[in-house]
């Protein structure tokens with residue numbers, strides 16, 4: 001198929017790395033799922049702003065005013081990118097992990113949380129740490145439809161009927177498979193629950209429209225969205241955010257602090273996003289995310305999605321021709337996925353395989369359990385607690401997998417080099 005469009009320019013395109021076999025090669029970054037390279041446009045925007053850097057919400061000087069405006073405009077740009085509803089809030093955080101931990105702290109008392117055991121640890125673990133919150137872990141579904149049915153069954157059985165939150169990934173960081181977010185949101189709402197979408201792997205690969213998905217919140221990280229400057233986003237319904245104690249206590253979150261009765265302090269907290277952004281905000285991180293959002297939109301995100309779909313097809317077809325390669329999948333090998341794919345190779349330890357890809361081909365992938373241990377163990381043919389045959393050490397196999405992931409900045413050559421390298425190594 002002819003290429004739909006060119007990859008977007010990113011940093012690091014010309015980085016040369018040494019090979020153990022001698023010589024050097026241009027590095028192929030195929031670990032976008034962990035952290036994507038910065039878009040050139042993001043880097044340029046940040047560099048252009050850097051001399052004007054000033055404190056946000058704190059200074060009277062020109063650069064402070066400018067930085068404050070830039071920070072608040074970035075919030076508006078992110079809201080537009082996510083299709084936020086009028087009364088939604090966009091809170092700048094450090095990352096997806098931070099966003100979901102923040103959401104965990106604002107849950108009304110007695111909230112029941114429903115989460116699939118297949119989630120990334122950032123989406124799996126924050127809830128139980130919150131006192132008074134009861135978590136129901138849902139079994140790994142083997143199809144999108146089964147995911148919806150499993151959720152519906154769990155929600156229908158809940159007693160008593162109080163606040164509830166469903167947390168689900170938009171695209172898996174292990175298999176890259178798309179989850180039926182819209183259907184899950186409809187099921188959640190039909191049973192009086194709310195839903196947060198972990199869009200860490202969805203937002204960089206696919207437009208996310210919070211209103212259209214009818215999600216209550218979405219969370220994502222700048223460093224996976226071509227903006228590695230230390231910021232993330234939690235966007236969505238204002239009420240639980242406004243009604244809760246601030247995530248961090250400090251300046252910026254407080255509107256007024258006075259001496260309270262009995263010698264303590266009385267605090268009036270902001271009821272805007274600033275409530276959960278105590279401390280000096282990361283204006284460069286926020287601006288970088290907004291820049292990436294605009295770059296994706298202006299490049300025509302739909303064409304980038306289509307281009308990535310072609311690369312996924314090339315990858316799938318290439319790997320299918322290599323004997324002993326097993327692609328990990330929850331919903332079936334042909335299920336739609338973003339540019340994220342994990343696999344194991346018969347007779348190979350995954351860590352050795354990934355090391356060989358780096359040392360002999362200059363290709364950077366990831367090996368491991370990808371911070372989704374129960375899911376990867378299940379996919380290796382075992383249970384959420386125990387790896388199965390495919391991961392049995394006595395068979396010379398590893399307990400982990402190899403993940404290849406790419407996105408808007410990936411040239412075709414990286415994917416074809418990867419497919420050739422896998423074939424040659426096997």
Ligand code: PMP
Pocket residue numbers: 033034095096097098120122123169171172173198200201221223371
């Ligand atoms: N959720 C998913 C699906 C992820 O892939 C990741 C990162 N691997 C996270 C959450 C956590 O993101 P961060 O490390 O940026 O907090």
